[in-house]
Amino acid sequence: MNVVRRGWVELVIVLLVACICWLGLLMLYSIGRGAQPGKELYYFTRQAIFMGIALGGMFVAWRLNLERLRALAWPIAAAGMLLLVIVLIPGIGKETNGARRWILLGPLTLQATDMAKVALLFTLSHFLANNQRHHGTFLRGFILPGIVVGIPVVLVFLEPDYGTAVLFAAVGGILLFLAGVRLYYLIPTALAGVGAFAYLVSNDPVRLARITSFLDLEANRSEGAYQLWQGIVGFGVGGIDGVGLGQGRQQLAFLPEAHTDFIFPIIGEEMGLIATSLVVAGFALFFVLVTSQLRRAPNLFQFLLVTGAMLFITLQALINFGVSTGLLPTKGMSLPMISYGGSNLLGNFILIGIILNCLHEWRRPLRDVAGEVTY
Secondary structure, three states, X not given: OOOOOOOHHHXXXXXXXXXXXXXXXXXXXXXXXXXXXXXXXXXXXXXXXXHXXXXXXXXXXHHOOHHHHHHHHHHHHHHHHHHHHHOOOEOOEEEEOOEEEEEEEOOEEXXXXXXXXXXXXXXXXXXXXXXXXXXXOOHHHHHHHHHHHHHHHHHHHHOOOHHXXXXXXXXXXXXHHHHOOOHHHHHHHHHHHXXXXXXHHHOOHHHHHHHHHHHXXXXXXXXXXXXXXXXXXXXXXXXXXXXXXXXXXXXXXXXXXXOOOOHHHHHHHHHHHHHHHHHHHHHHXXXXXXXXXXXXXXXXXXXXXXXXXXXXXXXXXXXXXXXXXXXXXXXXXXXXXXXXXXXXXXXXXXXXXXXXXXXXXXXXXXXXOOOOOOO
């Protein structure tokens, strides 16, 4: 029997996501031992609650008729942009370390970029699919989709969140290329973007210090590169099989943000190279599984939607791996489905729900699938 028709690919993805989330909860439970007395289960309990909410979001995304939802593509885009604007407003956007990335919702906070990336992905996929015959033209094939990508990228830069802005630009650029936009439009734009990024970093003392510390890690290990150095120490202490769950020392105030951006070194310290290799292999398997099914997409919209959802998750994981291991400068970007945080978990689960939704439909070739929608 055809294993694809039986839905084994979706099942493997679900099991893979479940294992990754389980590891995240396990590590947050372990990290809690370094917390103040009475708050040992704080991160674990809240993440478990967030996971229940995120599962609801994934189920909704899985059950939606995505083709019919295309009629709301532009309102969805407007909602995403509104979040990115609201977060910049003092009193509404929470400022931490000089950046406004969270919207205050009473006792909770919402990271605007996690919802905006879903809106960007849906709108860009819809627009590119609607304008297939114009992809070779300058206005409708490049300028207009470039604006769709450019507006959220600029708004994220203003927070400022340079890393997430680069992630948005990278995913958007790849989707433009896959849709058939001419390289002689994309390459100069990418080069200009790199130049603009370098200029902004060179004029931002905080980001520039991160770059210089990264370039001379050992000399700055007690100052600008302290966090990165402690992460590398954690990997070294863990060795092949780790020091044991709950036995790591880096989480005991040595490694800042151990529960979020730098949870990967905690895995390395407590569970060793074996566990970190399995985490990397898990995200690689997710990439391969989704990529292997793209040829079944019935139209460009669903092809781009699934590709973009997969890229947002895997590229974010890749950046986190690079930062944690010292291959990239320090950047506050969480590890999908493992790091603590409700907004990130919800955003990624919605993306996974979209992927499962499409893969499920692609296994039913006899069912009518809506074609390209034009407006």
